[in-house]
Amino acid sequence: MSKSITKLSKEEVMHVAKLANLPLNENEGEKLKEQLSATIDYINHLAELDNKVKSLPPTYQVTGKENALRDDITRPGLTREEALKNARRSYNGFFVVPSVWD
Amino acid sequence: MGLNDLTIIEASEGLKKKNFSARDLLEDCYRRIEQVDNKIHAFLALNKELALQQAGEVEKILNTGQTEKPLLGIPVAIKDNFNTVGLTTTASSNILINYQPPYNATVVNKLRDAGAIILGKTNMDAFAHGSSTETSDFGSTKNPWNLNYLPGGSSGGSAAAVAANETIFAVGSETAGSIRQPAAWCGVVGFKPTYGRISRFGLIAMASSTDSPGPLTKSVADAKLIYKILAGFDENDATTAVNPVNYKTKNIRELKIGIPKEYYRSETQKGINEMVLASAKILEKLGARIIELSLLDPEYAISDYTVVQRAEVSSNLARFDGIRFGGTRDNFNEENMRRIMLGTYTLSAGYYDAYYKRAQKVRTLIVNNFNRAWKEVDLLLAPTSPTVAQKIGATKGQAMYGEISDMLVEPSSIAGLPGINLPCGFIEGLPVGMQIIGPQWSEDLILYLAEKYEDNTEWHRRKALL
Numbered sequence: 193m194s195k196s197i198t199k200l201s202k203e204e205v206m207h208v209a210k211l212a213n214l215p216l217n218e219n220e221g222e223k224l225k226e227q228l229s230a231t232i233d234y235i236n237h238l239a240e241l242d243n244k245v246k247s248l249p250p251t252y253q254v255t256g257k258e259n260a261l262r263d264d265i266t267r268p269g270l271t272r273e274e275a276l277k278n279a280r281r282s283y284n285g286f287f288v289v290p291s292v293w294d
Numbered sequence: 295m296g297l298n299d300l301t302i303i304e305a306s307e308g309l310k311k312k313n314f315s316a317r318d319l320l321e322d323c324y325r326r327i328e329q330v331d332n333k334i335h336a337f338l339a340l341n342k343e344l345a346l347q348q349a350g351e352v353e354k355i356l357n358t359g360q361t362e363k364p365l366l367g368i369p370v371a372i373k374d375n376f377n378t379v380g381l382t383t384t385a386s387s388n389i390l391i392n393y394q395p396p397y398n399a400t401v402v403n404k405l406r407d408a409g410a411i412i413l414g415k416t417n418m419d420a421f422a423h424g425s426s427t428e429t430s431d432f433g434s435t436k437n438p439w440n441l442n443y444l445p446g447g448s449s450g451g452s453a454a455a456v457a458a459n460e461t462i463f464a465v466g467s468e469t470a471g472s473i474r475q476p477a478a479w480c481g482v483v484g485f486k487p488t489y490g491r492i493s494r495f496g497l498i499a500m501a502s503s504t505d506s507p508g509p510l511t512k513s514v515a516d517a518k519l520i521y522k523i524l525a526g527f528d529e530n531d532a533t534t535a536v537n538p539v540n541y542k543t544k545n546i547r548e549l550k551i552g553i554p555k556e557y558y559r560s561e562t563q564k565g566i567n568e569m570v571l572a573s574a575k576i577l578e579k580l581g582a583r584i585i586e587l588s589l590l591d592p593e594y595a596i597s598d599y600t601v602v603q604r605a606e607v608s609s610n611l612a613r614f615d616g617i618r619f620g621g622t623r624d625n626f627n628e629e630n631m632r633r634i635m636l637g638t639y640t641l642s643a644g645y646y647d648a649y650y651k652r653a654q655k656v657r658t659l660i661v662n663n664f665n666r667a668w669k670e671v672d673l674l675l676a677p678t679s680p681t682v683a684q685k686i687g688a689t690k691g692q693a694m695y696g697e698i699s700d701m702l703v704e705p706s707s708i709a710g711l712p713g714i715n716l717p718c719g720f721i722e723g724l725p726v727g728m729q730i731i732g733p734q735w736s737e738d739l740i741l742y743l744a745e746k747y748e749d750n751t752e753w754h755r756r757k758a759l760l
Contacts (some may be wrong), residue, residue, distance in 0.1 A: 205635070212608060212638040213615075214631055215624045224635055231636055235597040239631070241656055250654030251661055253533070253736060254503065254710035255490045260532035274396035278619035289617050 198232045200225050296618070297322040299459045299545045299757070302368055302516040304423045309356060309367050315412070316352035316367030320345055321463075323413055324402030327460045328708050332760050335435050336445075336455035338374050340414035341381055345369070348411045350401045351734075355409075366409030371461040373452050374415040375422060377496040378402050381412065384633065385498045386430035389625035391612055399496025401465060401507050407717040408523050413461050416451030420627055421611065422500040423466065424448055425475055425699050429629040436478060436686070440725050443683040453480035457758050463520060464510045467721035469500045470599050471703035473508045477715040478678035478727025483744075483754065485517040488734045489710035490535045492521075493528035501606035502533075504599075504707050513754060514744045517714065519736060541736035541758045546746055547581035552671035554589040557702055562680040567597060569635070570728040571718035576750055577675070577743070585671050590663040594656065595705040596615055596698065601640055601653035608637025651677050661709045667688045668733045673743060676728040678715045706731045717753040725753075 195289040205225045216224065272285055281288035297319045300308065308314050324342060331337055352367040372378060375385040375491065377395035398406070406412070419429040427435040427450035436530040437443040438458035445454040449466025453476035456464050468486040477484025485508045492507045499505060509520035528534045553574060558567040563696045565592045578584045583641050611634055616622035626634065640649035679699060711731055719726040730747075732740045748754055 196463055200639075204639075205561075206726055207637045208635055208642065211642060211670060212634050213612070213623055214626065214634060218632075220631070224632065228636055231600070231632075234682065235601050235653075238594070238597045238601070238652055241594060241659060242652075245652070245655040245659050248655050248658040248662075250651055251657040252503065253653055254657070254661065254708075255488070255533070255535060255538075257490065257533060257535070262529060262532075270396050275618075277396065278393055280616060280621075 198229045198236065200229050200232070296326060296459070296661070298326045298453055298462070300462060300533055301512045302365070302463055302519055303513070305368055305462050306366070307309050310361055311618035316349040316356070317346065319367060320349045320369055320411060323461055324459070324608065330458055331460060333436060333756070333760070334438055334454050334458050334460070335433055336416055336451040336458065336460060336471045337371070338384060338412045338417050338432055338451070339382055341540040344380065345411050345413060349733055350417055352411070358620065363409030364519065365405065368410050369413045369462050370405055370410045371413050371416050371452055371464040371465070373432065373449050373456040373466045374420055375467060375498040376402055376420060376465065378412065378415065378497070383415065385421050385500070386432055387625070387627070388431045389621045389623070391621065393619055395496070397496060398505050400493035400530060401463060402496065404524055405465070416464060419448040419629070421630055422448035422472055423607070423629045423633055424500070425471060426453060426684070426689045429627060431627055434686065437683045437724070437750055438760060439481065439683070439742055442686055443724065444479065444688065445688055446479035446679070446683060448472040449510065450476045453477050453482055453484065456480070456482045456510050456512060456523070457480060458760060459757065463512070463516055464521070465478070465507060466510050466597050467497055467505060467507045468707065469504050469603060470707035472714040473510060474678050474703050474713055474727070474729055475700055477510055479683040479725065481717045481725025481727070481753070481756065481758070482510055482512060483514055483517045484508070484715040485521055486713050487525065487737050488538070488712045490533045491530040491538070491712070491737065492524045493534050495528055495530035499610040501603040502610060503602065503606060504710065514714070514716070514741060514748045519722060519742045521741070527717065543738050543742050546577070546743065549582040549673065549743065550671040551577060551582050551584050552587045552667055553584060553676045554587055554667070554674055554676060555650065556589050556591050557676035559680060561678060563682060563721070565721045566677045566680070566726050568684070569726050570675065572727055573718045573747065574675055577747060580746055580750065582648055587667060589667060590660060590705070592701050592705050595708055598653050598656045598660065599704045599708050601649050602657065604633050604637035605650050606637070607633045608641060627760050629632055657708050664705070664709050664711065664733070673736070673740060674731040676729055676731070678702060678729040682721050682724040682726055703729065710734055712737050712740055714740050716744055716747060718751070719753060720756070
């Protein structure tokens with residue numbers, strides 16, 4: 193891929209990493225800065241089609257299915273034991289989550 | 295020749311006629327795995343103990359003569375992103391290295407209900423993020439035709455297991471090329487049905503708006519059999535079609551087959567376009583009309599798919615919080631991180647319209663473009679991949695490698711269309727694949743033409759020597 197025109201800053205990359213909840217170190221951030229900029233450059237050529245798509249609706253569901261809802265009836269799901277069996281930590285039948293307040 | 299070499303249809307017949315037992319069949323597959331899988335690395339986990347027990351139960355059923363189950367006693371290899379109770383399901387990622395699913399994928403339940411026996415789970419790109427199996431956290435799979443080459447991906451383990459006759463058939467999943475491309479590189483049949491035809495329930499999501507499960511097999515007839523078993527509405531997957539209007543099948547003499555010139559690219563490896571066009575000639579001799587036509591350049595689909603897929607990846611992988619299941623987020627590999635990061639960026643405040651929404655409008659353009667083609671022709675014929683299998687190491691450090699190698703399968707995936715890969719030749723001992731693409735719900739028509747082609751060629755009979 194040629195030299196990128198888009199330049200993400202290191203701060204932007206670290207901000208995105210925070211949004212994505214990914215633990216990035218400085219080195220990885222630096223590397224991703226280059227790679228993401230190059231990919232963004234690549235996908236920016238979609239703008240070439242703007243004239244052709246400006247009056248088109250977006251397609252979010254490709255077979256056209258809409259509002260596929262089932263009847264609002266409760267039914268059995270996983271047992272507590274099944275739900276907890278893959279958790280790294282549980283306590284008294286509950287998931288243990290990291291503390292939210294410092 | 296071992297029983298592991300058989301197709302589903304041949305193996306079923308042999309079982310019913312009692313030429314051999316379900317245990318014989320299963321043991322031949324495991325023997326083959328023991329012989330060759332240390333070289334190929336198609337499998338991540340084996341299910342030997344349970345499988346042998348199941349084979350014993352099959353014997354009892356066969357002895358009572360009740361053989362209405364279409365896959366009774368047939369061994370299957372399952373891509374490791376389908377949840378299997380009792381068998382670790384990792385999606386080839388360290389983050390799920392110990393994951394024990396509490397429920398089966400619908401695909402797995404349907405195979406089991408049909409009587410199939412799960413041999414084991416197959417390698418893939420981690421979370422299906424790739425087209426080579428090189429992003430697997432557990433080492434890449436090797437191509438059975440030449441061990442210095444990649445099998446393609448992401449369903450590379452499934453394709454290699456079929457090509458090496460380690461199994462009777464396999465299942466994989468495709469988001470954009472992940473069944474057809476490894477099938478092409480490994481010289482097997484790979485069928486991706488219409489989006490919503492087969493349930494995604496219990497399939498670890500990559501891009502939910504295009505993920506489609508499907509079979510990898512040794513023949514078109516086998517692919518058809520598995521497709522019929524797996525297809526259908528599932529109340530656990532709201533995107534599965536309830537009663538789709540199936541596209542009408544036609545006699546080959548009434549069929550118009552399109553040759554989209556933008557898919558026969560000048561940069562495609564020498565020999566591939568020629569082999570696919572030679573196949574078109576065979577279909578023409580059988581009575582089909584071959585019509586050249588023009589479609590949107592598939593290059594636009596690369597960008598379009600990249601935006602849509604990365605966005606959906608970032609959203610789907612957000613659920614991996616290391617609390618309810620799986621390890622912590624530092625276990626994602628480099629490729630997973632790249633995809634999550636790009637998706638998070640394009641969905642973040644201020645960028646949604648410029649990327650995701652724009653990409654979904656381009657998706658409409660691609661859908662409309664295909665719909666125009668269906669006014670002129672019934673099906674399309676094109677190379678599946680612009681190259682034969684690439685050497686091991688080819689993908690290292692290439693952020694867009696997979697997308698570029700999947701260029702010819704991405705437009706149809708983005709449009710939710712069904713497509714099949716068929717072996718159609720060899721270049722220096724490596725298989726060449728071609729694809730037949732059709733309108734949504736035209737699976738029967740695609741399979742009809744694919745079977746005609748297979749009946750009149752011998753490529754699918756060639757086997758990798760190991």
